[in-house]
Amino acid sequence: MNGVAGRAWAWTRVGVLALLWGSTFLWIELALNALSPVQVTLSRCVLGTATLLVACLGSGRRLPRGRAVWGHLVVAAFFCNALPFAMFSIGQQTVDSGVAGVLNATTPLWSLLIGVVIGSERGLRPVRLGGLLLGFAGVVLIFAPWQTTGPVGWGALAIVAAAASYAVGFAYMGRNLVGRGIPTISVSAAQLIAATGLTSLTLPAGGLAPMQIDPKTALAVVLLGVVATGITFHLTYRIIAAEGATNAATVGYLLPVVSVALxxxxxxxxxxxxxxxxxxxxLVGVALTRRPKQTLSPSASADTPQALSAPRA
Structure with missing residues (x-):
């Protein structure tokens, strides 16, 4: 795939993921009308797992094997699934869905900082750093923390913690699970299995409360689990594999557009x-962060999957 086509395909995948991921906050908001945060978190994990297991079966893929691989999967499932899913459900009890998406857009900044610390972001270009900072400035403008009214407090902090947790999870997945010869559909299904197991441990904390689900809430839960969790998580893994953890986290900058609009x-x-x-x-910040690096040699172009792939430990 040539450079232009490769960039177009990359933008298409990022756009689709942003649309699906951005709708997550709407479905959470609707699901919380009848379910507790623990129930919302567990429901999306179970439905997401079922979706990817069906996809594995249909494609003839098997789940990964080996104690070491599953050890990495459990760690990744905690930071990229169980913890942030729970934090969003808790936070959105007091924070609007649109603002939740805005706060989640801090993920690329956290991802960049983590990449610099762990050494996966070497020779960071000023234009990319400027794009990240500009995007974060846009998030701040949307959130307007200088106003005396609005969603603040523990709910907002929980969502910021979820965004930071996503960044840790992306970096860990890029270093320990991507590029290991395991099909992305298999590893993403296995990770959601691990996330379901971790979330099940929190059932005593409000997960056993009685539920009264109407058709509207049921539809929101199904869309949250199947589309916004199962399909979206698999697409996230594919982008991490093709373009790296920091580029995958850049999707978070597009979320305010979708979440606020919905x-x-x-x-x-x-x-x-x-x-x-x-x-x-x-959006301007996103464009700057995804600007390809100019090189003298075509073989070293940043447009190739090899140049964009996440570093391997």
């Missing part, structure tokens, strides 16, 4: 010119 249209959440301006700044 929150405003479906849930009648607030929308203003300030939010619109912030989203434009975010």
């Amino acid at each position: 929150g405003a249209v479906v849930l009648d959440e607030p929308f203003s010119l300030r939010i619109a301006a912030g989203m434009v700044i975010v």
Whole structure:
């Protein structure tokens, strides 16, 4: 695949993932009308696991084997699934779905900082760093923390913690699970199995409460588990494998556009010119962070999957 086609395909995958991932916050908001945070988290893990297991069966793939691999899967499942899923469900009890998506957009900044610390981001270009900082400035503009009213407190902190946890999970997956010869559908299914097991341990903390689910809530739970968890998580793994953990986390910068739009249209959440301006700044920042590196040798082009793939330990 040539450079232009490769970039177009990469943007297409990022766009689809942003649309699916950005809708997650809407489905969580609707699911919380009838389910506790633990129940929402466990439901999406179970349905996501079932979706990917069916995909594995249909494609003739097997789950990975080996104690070492499953050890890595458990760690990745904690940071990339169980912990952030729970934090979002807890945080969205007091934070609007649109704002949740905005706060989640800090993931690329955390991912970049982690990449610098662990050495996976060598020779960071000023234009890329500037794009990340510009995108974060757009997030700040949308959130407007200087205002005296709005969603603040433990709910917002829980969502920021989820965003940071995603960044840790992406980096860990890129170093220990990607590029090991295991099909992405197999490793993503196995990781959600591990996440389901970890989340099951939290059932005593509100997971056993009675539920009264209406058709609207049931549909939200199914979409959250099948589409926004199972399919989205598999696409995330594919992007990490093709383009690296930091580029995968850049999808988070597109989430405010989707989450704020859905929150405003479906849930009648607030929308203003300030939010619109912030989203434009975010998109400009994304464009800068994904600008290909100019090299003298075509073989060293940053557009190739080899150049963009996550580092291997």
